């Protein structure tokens with residue numbers, strides 16, 4: 001069967017300059033086990049992309065590779081990660097996998113910001129939050145002490161923190177989880193990065209605060225043209241906040257494309273299964289229990305599709321050889337060897353089977 005060549009560029013919006021282009025990325029553990037496999041994705045300027053997939057599928061390692069902060073024992077095995085930032089009137093591409101430690105100082109925190117699930121662990125408990133933000137502004141933007149303080153107050157206000165002047169003198173333990181996450185976002189955007197990576201940044205927060213933080217990220221994206229890579233376990237969040245979605249399974253991208261189309265008519269059986277799980281209101285880390293079977297061990301090499309063992313539509317050809325990510329048109333790709341959509345999807349997607357957010361998206365899609 002002929003397979004169209006993978007093309008990461010296809011996923012960049014026609015009007016969008018790619019800020020981040022990841023091509024053929026492998027992250028290995030212990031020098032051998034491929035925990036992230038041949039991942040290719042792009043983010044256009046001001047675009048938001050959701051990265052979803054069950055626990056252990058390689059979302060965080062992908063983000064950490066982009067940030068150059070892989071855990072000990074993990075390294076980029078192959079592939080390229082290119083960050084393209086504005087340098088005056090021109091676009092300046094930087095190959096991140098080739099950066100020296102010093103080179104990273106000009107990128108991490110300045111051109112690429114990040115927020116994670118547990119904000120407290122990324123802040124120094126013995127320094128006021130104001131000091132931590134002003135330090136970043138002084139080092140990253142070369143501001144004087146007083147200019148940095150003034151800017152810190154502006155930034156804290158911009159991320160929705162009340163009485164920002166007083167807040168500057170508070171320590172992390174004096175603030176709630178939602179406030180700490182806002183502080184971390186203020187620090188992350190303080191040097192006006194082109195790309196913000198949010199790895200489960202709202203997972204630990206209650207639903208109301210979670211919605212507020214997502215709103216804040218959306219506003220920052222619009223106002224500053226930030227590209228946003230949003231890792232989440234929540235498809236409703238993706239439906240609400242992301243232009244495109246990338247679905248990972250067992251280290252690989254199995255499907256990506258515009259959020260509305262993917263959620264309304266998933267092309268890969270795994271995405272379809274995720275939507276089913278979401279529709280029964282039990283989305284979260286229990287998807288492993290709900291989709292029958294287990295994913296392959298991290299780094300386990302299989303001859304064919306890595307989802308085949310759990311797939312309701314698997315046929316002998318699925319396990320016969322490597323399965324490429326096929327371009328489906330409309331900026332969509334799927335890693336399914338079946339020549340057409342899986343049998344269960346030949347009928348139009350049953351709107352009632354979608355989660356609430358998916359239903360909204362499907363309804364919007366239908367109205368277009």
Ligand SMILES: Nc1ncnc2c1ncn2[C@@H]1O[C@H](COP(=O)(O)OP(=O)(O)OP(=O)(O)O)[C@@H](O)[C@H]1O
Nearest residue numbers: 029035054055056057058059060061062071072298
């Ligand atoms: N420091 C590490 N040492 C060894 N293995 C690791 C390390 N970090 C991640 N892994 C393994 O790599 C695989 C991918 O991990 P990763 O953290 O990227 O998953 P994830 O998709 O972010 O999962 P989650 O949704 O639970 O955050 C997992 O099997 C994990 O156990």
Ligand SMILES: [Mg+2]
Nearest residue numbers: 059060061199
């Ligand atoms: Mg993770």
